[in-house]
Amino acid sequence: MTDAMTRSAMAGCLISLALLISVPLFQSAYLIDVVTEILIYALFALSLNVIIGYSGNVSFGHAAYFAIGGYTNAILLTSHGWALVPSFVTSILVTMIAAGFVAYFCTRLTNIYFAMLTLAFSMLVWAIAFKWRSVTGGDDGFVGIRVPEIINNRAHFYYFTLIMVTAATTLLWFICHSAFGRTLVAVRENATRAGFVGVNTRLMRWWAFVVAGTFAGIAGAIFGMFHRGMYVESAFWTQSATVLIMTLLGGMFSFFGPAIGAATLFILERITNEYTEYWPTVLGCILLVILLFLPDGLAGLARKVRSYVAGSN
Amino acid sequence: MLRLIRTTGPIVTILAALSIAQAAEVKIGTLYPITGGGAIYGSPAMIGHRMAIDELNSQGGILGMQVVSVERDTKLNPATAAAAAKEMITKDGVNVIIGGLSSAVGLAISEVAKQEKVIYIATIPKTIQMTTNRRHDYVFRTASHTDFEGDAIAQIAKQLGAQKICDIQLDYAYGHDLADGIERGLKRHLPDAKKVLDLRPKLRATDYNVFITQIMGAGCDVVTSGLWGPHFVDFAKQASPFGLFQQIKYITGGEIGSQEIAGAMGEDYPDNVWANSYELWYHHSTQEHKNFQEALAKRLDTIETPMWPVLALIGVRMYGAAAEKAGSLDAASISDALKGMSIDTPVGPRTIDPETHQADTGQFWGPMVKKEGVPYRVMDPITYIPAKIIE
Numbered sequence: 277m278t279d280a281m282t283r284s285a286m287a288g289c290l291i292s293l294a295l296l297i298s299v300p301l302f303q304s305a306y307l308i309d310v311v312t313e314i315l316i317y318a319l320f321a322l323s324l325n326v327i328i329g330y331s332g333n334v335s336f337g338h339a340a341y342f343a344i345g346g347y348t349n350a351i352l353l354t355s356h357g358w359a360l361v362p363s364f365v366t367s368i369l370v371t372m373i374a375a376g377f378v379a380y381f382c383t384r385l386t387n388i389y390f391a392m393l394t395l396a397f398s399m400l401v402w403a404i405a406f407k408w409r410s411v412t413g414g415d416d417g418f419v420g421i422r423v424p425e426i427i428n429n430r431a432h433f434y435y436f437t438l439i440m441v442t443a444a445t446t447l448l449w450f451i452c453h454s455a456f457g458r459t460l461v462a463v464r465e466n467a468t469r470a471g472f473v474g475v476n477t478r479l480m481r482w483w484a485f486v487v488a489g490t491f492a493g494i495a496g497a498i499f500g501m502f503h504r505g506m507y508v509e510s511a512f513w514t515q516s517a518t519v520l521i522m523t524l525l526g527g528m529f530s531f532f533g534p535a536i537g538a539a540t541l542f543i544l545e546r547i548t549n550e551y552t553e554y555w556p557t558v559l560g561c562i563l564l565v566i567l568l569f570l571p572d573g574l575a576g577l578a579r580k581v582r583s584y585v586a587g588s589n
Numbered sequence: 590m591l592r593l594i595r596t597t598g599p600i601v602t603i604l605a606a607l608s609i610a611q612a613a614e615v616k617i618g619t620l621y622p623i624t625g626g627g628a629i630y631g632s633p634a635m636i637g638h639r640m641a642i643d644e645l646n647s648q649g650g651i652l653g654m655q656v657v658s659v660e661r662d663t664k665l666n667p668a669t670a671a672a673a674a675k676e677m678i679t680k681d682g683v684n685v686i687i688g689g690l691s692s693a694v695g696l697a698i699s700e701v702a703k704q705e706k707v708i709y710i711a712t713i714p715k716t717i718q719m720t721t722n723r724r725h726d727y728v729f730r731t732a733s734h735t736d737f738e739g740d741a742i743a744q745i746a747k748q749l750g751a752q753k754i755c756d757i758q759l760d761y762a763y764g765h766d767l768a769d770g771i772e773r774g775l776k777r778h779l780p781d782a783k784k785v786l787d788l789r790p791k792l793r794a795t796d797y798n799v800f801i802t803q804i805m806g807a808g809c810d811v812v813t814s815g816l817w818g819p820h821f822v823d824f825a826k827q828a829s830p831f832g833l834f835q836q837i838k839y840i841t842g843g844e845i846g847s848q849e850i851a852g853a854m855g856e857d858y859p860d861n862v863w864a865n866s867y868e869l870w871y872h873h874s875t876q877e878h879k880n881f882q883e884a885l886a887k888r889l890d891t892i893e894t895p896m897w898p899v900l901a902l903i904g905v906r907m908y909g910a911a912a913e914k915a916g917s918l919d920a921a922s923i924s925d926a927l928k929g930m931s932i933d934t935p936v937g938p939r940t941i942d943p944e945t946h947q948a949d950t951g952q953f954w955g956p957m958v959k960k961e962g963v964p965y966r967v968m969d970p971i972t973y974i975p976a977k978i979i980e
Contacts, residue, residue: 304679305678305679306676306679306680308679309675309676309679406760406791409760409765414760414761415693415760415761415762415791415792416667416692416693416696416761416762417667417668417693417696417697419667419696419697419699419700419723420700420703420723503668503671503672504700504701504704505667505668505671505697505700507666507667507668507671507697509666509668510668546676549661549662553623553624553662553664
């Protein structure tokens with residue numbers, strides 16, 4: 277066990293994993309679907325946090341990599357009849373290359389210029405998905421993704437998602453807690469000082485971008501198969517904004533914070549939509565509350581509550 | 590032990606009774622856009638849907654079971670519609686999904702229906718794909734389709750003696766398929782006509798200025814279009830100051846002849862528009878239509894009733910009749926029953942083709958004209974073009 281993860285955190289992870297494994301036992305199709313989608317969004321938010329929480333840049337275009345992963349996997353599986361493994365691996369590689377290409381330009385800039393350039397590239401991806409109708413289905417979406425028989429069953433697909441998301445999260449955890457992750461934090465805290473001690477800050481930010489994009493691509497590939505369709509909205513800036521809010525809500529200074537944010541926001545949206553059509557208003561209020569009262573998100577709030585309780589004891 | 594039985598016995602009985610009561614109902618899931626731009630068509634459709642549910646329940650429900658409506662907003666977005674359809678099936682346990690507005694939404698719901706093996710009756714989406722290359726056992730359509738609509742547009746273009754045609758369609762399934770339908774129709778009815786311009790504004794577009802100037806400069810004598818609902822309203826308001834409708838005749842699908850559009854636009858409705866509608870409140874083709882229209886007028890507290898309720902009503906009636914014929918709520922049995930199913934509707938009888946799963950739904954077509962003392966345009970003369978393509 278590393279010093280970064282306490283025993284209680286490890287126990288929490290194991291309990292969560294046990295609960296997640298037991299979900300199909302409840303025999304509720306709805307529950308399985310909801311948890312599957314939460315897992316996908318959790319991975320998506322965790323990937324964005326590599327850029328935001330660890331390297332200290334704000335991306336407004338993270339949905340682009342989610343969409344690239346989703347569309348590539350959809351096209352290879354359905355239009356070209358590839359098997360799951362080569363299709364999935366290729367979609368990850370394609371996303372990685374796309375993220376590397378975009379990162380080359382974006383990491384030349386910082387702050388608002390970086391954010392705007394990520395937005396510009398993501399809108400470019402959206403425009404390609406929208407206009408390249410013969411390949412992507414355009415505004416109708418890429419409907420009817422062929423899913424291999426082995427996971428063409430609700431419970432099987434759920435376990436496939438759980439395995440992929442757990443593996444990806446574990447890998448991300450190791451990346452973020454490695455020397456690379458710690459160097460990223462150093463760049464985030466003071467890029468000039470990190471540069472003076474010999475860190476190639478631009479290269480570090482490039483890698484952070486590539487890692488984040490690649491894992492978003494994995495989430496997108498699973499998302500497309502889950503919905504049996506990819507839609508242009510997945511590449512739109514609103515999708516990037518949603519995952520950004522998930523990350524902020526959960527807490528960008530905590531590794532698991534964005535996953536908590538993804539689950540909270542997703543469930544809140546489901547509940548709100550059952551009673552009112554004003555979800556965007558609710559979302560706006562949530563954003564206001566985070567920015568004004570919870571800058572460290574729910575994970576930060578939990579930390580404060582824990583230290584308060586420990587203090588009063 | 591005896592105490593335990595005494596205590597738990599009534600609880601178990603109540604729970605059992607509740608579960609029986611819960612099982613003894615038919616859940617009809619419905620998806621229409623009731624917010625945003627699509628609400629101009631979706632909200633009236635929802636009223637027709639509720640009318641049909643009330644009608645079924647007043648007649649004893651389906652197979653003696655009460656009919657319950659589960660409603661969701663699609664926001665005119667296929668991704669939202671697909672997620673809502675899935676949620677209605679897995680969480681609410683609906684027996685059928687009825688509705689959809691926009692072909693993209695229809696295709697997305699159809700995919701979920703195929704996956705979950707639940708019947709989907711498309712009451713509004715018209716893309717030909719739904720009943721051709723993307724047809725499956727669980728999808729049926731009571732709306733018209735883009736080939737019928739395109740053929741009707743070509744017939745009117747022939748009547749108007751069109752020679753040079755500009756086509757403007759929305760850039761999604763309905764627009765592309767309608768353009769193809771018009772193309773095929775022109776080959777049948779007006780082979781000498783030449784298409785000089787193809788334009789594709791985005792679905793949910795609001796700015797048409799760039800397209801208007803292109804049409805004005807293309808030298809066409811007829812515009813064929815499928816810009817529907819808010820798209821047409823925005824297009825017409827922006828094109829009128831340029832005099833587009835004075836110079837060029839405009840033939841349009843997308844139910845621009847409906848009261849929803851004519852009433853909403855009032856004096857702004859342009860000249861020289863030939864449009865279609867599934868139903869017209871002022872045109873009683875049958876006694877049943879008169880009764881239906883009066884009931885709708887009473888419910889809405891207006892004489893000038895919208896068109897979309899009848900489509901939603903037909904979808905629910907079709908399902909109810911099929912379930913009664915099948916004698917069960919099993920989706921496969923109802924799918925079999927729907928093939929060849931015939932029902933009476935306020936706009937005449939409707940039969941579903943057993944091969945294509947498509948109802949023989951024709952439409953009313955005609956020029957939209959001003960009438961003395963009427964603050965909105967009406968269709969006159971009205972021609973019913975049946976759902977039939979003669980090669």
